[in-house]
Amino acid sequence: MKKGKNIFEIKALQLKKGEQIASIFRITVGALIAAYISFISLKYKLEISAMVLVLANFIILFLFALFSFYLIKKDKYPETMAYFTVTVDSIGGLIFFIISMFLMKGFNSNILFLFSFSYLIIITLINVFRLKTIYPLLSGIINAVGTMIIALFALFLNRGSNAVITMFSISFIMLLTGLLCGFLVQKFTIILENNLVTEELLRSSRRLRMTLEIVEVSIVSLSNFVSNLDEIAERLSKGAKNQLASIEMISKEASTLQKSMENISQSSEISENTIKRTADFSNNGNLILKRVIQEILGIHEVVDKMVASLDLIDEIADQTNLLSLNATIEASRAGEEGTGFSVLADEIRKLAERSSETASEIGRLVKQIERVIFNGGESSKEAGKIFDSINKDLNVYSTFVHNLHMDVQNQLTSNREVAHAIERIGTVTKENTITSEQIEEVLSLLREEMNKLKGLVEGKMIEVARLSRYQKD
Structure with a gap:
């Protein structure tokens, strides 16, 4: 069964508002983390190539957030972009975590892990609350698990290689994996979405009937009020x-x-x-x-x-x-x-x-x-x-x-x-x-x-x- 027009409009409106908030949050967090990484890089005197690689990952995330915000403001934001942004957020969190583990060995590992993993947790929660459905959460879990497996596999394959080459390959593989997972999740959720839409339509029809009954009672009350006013x-x-x-x-x-x-x-x-x-x-x-x-x-x-x-x-x-x-x-x-x-x-x-x-x-x-x-x-x-x-x-x-x-x-x-x-x-x-x-x-x-x-x-x-x-x- 196809979704009704009103359901599409309501969902698109909710999606647009949620993505606006998420994009602004993503831009703010990206800028703060980029500044933090620059500070850590100068403090620990990291190599220029490593520092550029770390900043490049966040510049990509930052530009993507700006691009998605621009699409939202122009009303050109497609529905599938919601799942794609979840994937990119998950990949960004994992890349930041893995690169930090490589480059900042002398730093406190507990604080580093807490800071790195908090980015992934915060982004995932924002994605869940902004869409209020299980599918962004499902997409985030699949992307997190999939990218973690690919990252560990890339570490195993490049265990003797240069750290910069290892991080670059990890980033590239995780990006491709995220795009693939996002596409698969989007296709996979169509089947579940049909069932959800059916149940949603049923609930919506019940709510609409109750609303119409309330409106009818209100009309009668308003009619009596108008008669009294007359x-x-x-x-x-x-x-x-x-x-x-x-x-x-x-x-x-x-x-x-x-x-x-x-x-x-x-x-x-x-x-x-x-x-x-x-x-x-x-x-x-x-x-x-x-x-x-x-x-x-x-x-x-x-x-x-x-x-x-x-x-x-x-x-x-x-x-x-x-x-x-x-x-x-x-x-x-x-x-x-x-x-x-x-x-x-x-x-x-x-x-x-x-x-x-x-x-x-x-x-x-x-x-x-x-x-x-x-x-x-x-x-x-x-x-x-x-x-x-x-x-x-x-x-x-x-x-x-x-x-x-x-x-x-x-x-x-x-x-x-x-x-x-x-x-x-x-x-x-x-x-x-x-x-x-x-x-x-x-x-x-x-x-x-x-x-x-x-x-x-x-x-x-x-x-x-x-x-x-x-x-x-």
Whole structure:
């Protein structure tokens, strides 16, 4: 049975990632070992030819690692290269071990063996873990055993030859053996690979069926979630529309309130101006009234002087009357000669009486004027008190109206800010309404895609069931 396309793709992807890590590790280890060998060669003063041979082996390994890394980056790395790299790694480890045993006899053999053999062990473990199958391990074991046998055989054949010739022949024979073993292992694993692929496909089909079942359950859960989201989005859309209508109504009421507050502001301003004018009139009237009171007080003083003058006139009239009486008495004593003088005295007496009567009449008039002036003064004082009270009330009312005007102005400013805030809220609400409609459209598209995915999963479930029955048969 041929391998499925998905299995090839997954395996190739795993192989590429594993080979990238292995190539980087191989480059790093090769560089460190080459530096170590150079240090040992200089320390023990090895022959130039031997040192060149040792370094040549690792340069070959280093260049091969760079070449394989380049192929991986360019996506030109064949699948069989994985087994070939295992072979080369095994050969490199053995060559390093054998050459070290020849060239570094004076060095501590335990440390040399541990260092040499650790390279082979580390490379083998990296190869096993990077591919996660038994075939790289099998390839490494076959190559290790085969190259060890060939190396021992080459040592036996060249036991009397020069060390450089011996190492060169060992390296050449091991390289050829590694290539041959890699080719044989690659061919040998095809048979095992078919059985593995069959079992792998069966396991993969089971895992795929379980995955599809999980996906199906997830689709049902997601469908329920989308339904809940749809209901929530619908409620949000309705709520946004109701909120938008409420905000529009509030905006209208706020506009009406704004106009009313502006009218109140204008009325309060007019009232404040009227009160100021009235207060000015009242102050002027109060000043005029105070001047009238001063004039009345001045008239009262004049009347007092007139009363004093009338008293003087009464006194003069009394004296004149007394003189006329004396003149009459003297005229009667004179007899006929005093008749004319008696007539004159009588006229003087009459004049004095009329003067006294006139003075009395003027006195009565002056007293009446005095009472009128007194009453006028009292009335003026009462009027002044009333004006003062009016001024106080006007000041209080003016302060109240002014404060009312300022409060109305502040309220107008607040109303404008509220109107702007309501306008912004209305804009956001409109955007939320549009967003809710967009969410509903997205949820509708999501439901369609879920239905398509559900149909696709059901189709794959049928295919997996058929494949499982076919593999069992």
